[in-house]
Amino acid sequence: MNKKKERGQLIVLSGPSGVGKSTVIAELLSQRDNIYFSVSYTTRQPRVGEQDGVNYCFVSRDEFEGMIARNELLEYAEYVNNYYGTSLKAIQERLDAGIDVLLDIEVQGAAKVKARCPDALFIFIIPPSFEELSRRLHRRNTDSEDVIAGRLEKAKVEFREIPNYDYLVINDKVSDAVGEIEAILTAAECRVENRRSILTQFA
Numbered sequence: 304m305n306k307k308k309e310r311g312q313l314i315v316l317s318g319p320s321g322v323g324k325s326t327v328i329a330e331l332l333s334q335r336d337n338i339y340f341s342v343s344y345t346t347r348q349p350r351v352g353e354q355d356g357v358n359y360c361f362v363s364r365d366e367f368e369g370m371i372a373r374n375e376l377l378e379y380a381e382y383v384n385n386y387y388g389t390s391l392k393a394i395q396e397r398l399d400a401g402i403d404v405l406l407d408i409e410v411q412g413a414a415k416v417k418a419r420c421p422d423a424l425f426i427f428i429i430p431p432s433f434e435e436l437s438r439r440l441h442r443r444n445t446d447s448e449d450v451i452a453g454r455l456e457k458a459k460v461e462f463r464e465i466p467n468y469d470y471l472v473i474n475d476k477v478s479d480a481v482g483e484i485e486a487i488l489t490a491a492e493c494r495v496e497n498r499r500s501i502l503t504q505f506a
């Protein structure tokens with residue numbers, strides 16, 4: 304399974320803050336080979352337990368604006384007063400090497416990726432209910448009440464973008480959400496256009 308391909312699949316995962324994206328991604332990466340998580344650049348402060356270069360590359364606003372000016376980002380967006388962006392070079396190298404690349408990005412960034420890379424897979428992840436989203440943000444205990452309120456407001460706006468995505472995953476139980484994403488990735492691998500190299504012997 305997961306044999307190296309000629310070109311990797313770009314996968315965009317979006318969902319409101321606190322829905323469980325990082326949790327689901329960590330589980331997916333522990334189960335699946337040949338997939339790279341794109342570590343984003345951000346100007347926000349690290350949360351307790353977050354490591355520079357692992358969860359995010361934490362940079363200043365000046366450094367981030369330098370990257371924008373030098374066209375080093377595939378996409379970027381401002382989210383609750385901080386910049387977040389994806390390094391173009393890091394993902395291009397992996398895709399060229401046949402490795403799938405997973406982006407955890409919000410809806411404005413995802414729209415920019417869709418315009419530049421229409422072949423990417425777009426997955427949106429939702430909680431089982433809005434109340435559960437609020438509970439998870441509180442339980443995570445990493446953000447102030449103000450920030451949590453801002454993230455919940457933002458979530459309502461983000462849900463409106465769901466029709467622009469290909470797949471909707473519900474993160475009720477982590478293992479079920481991971482299973483659904485695995486199924487989506489496997490189905491994408493079975494597309495005829497992704498199996499052209501195998502077909503040559505039957506021509």
Ligand code: ADP
Binds near residue numbers: 440475
């Ligand atoms: P995100 O990356 O989307 O902001 P996190 O992965 O940080 O979200 O998860 C937010 C909180 O919800 C964390 O405390 C995490 O442990 C918890 N969580 C994630 N998935 C689930 C789930 N399926 N059921 C219950 N709690 C969850």
Ligand code: 5GP
Binds near residue numbers: 318387408410
């Ligand atoms: P958080 O601060 O909770 O880690 O992330 C806030 C939001 O920023 C999440 O919706 C997350 O998906 C998004 N995000 C993380 N990295 C990037 C990125 O590189 N680009 C964009 N556009 N959004 C990102």
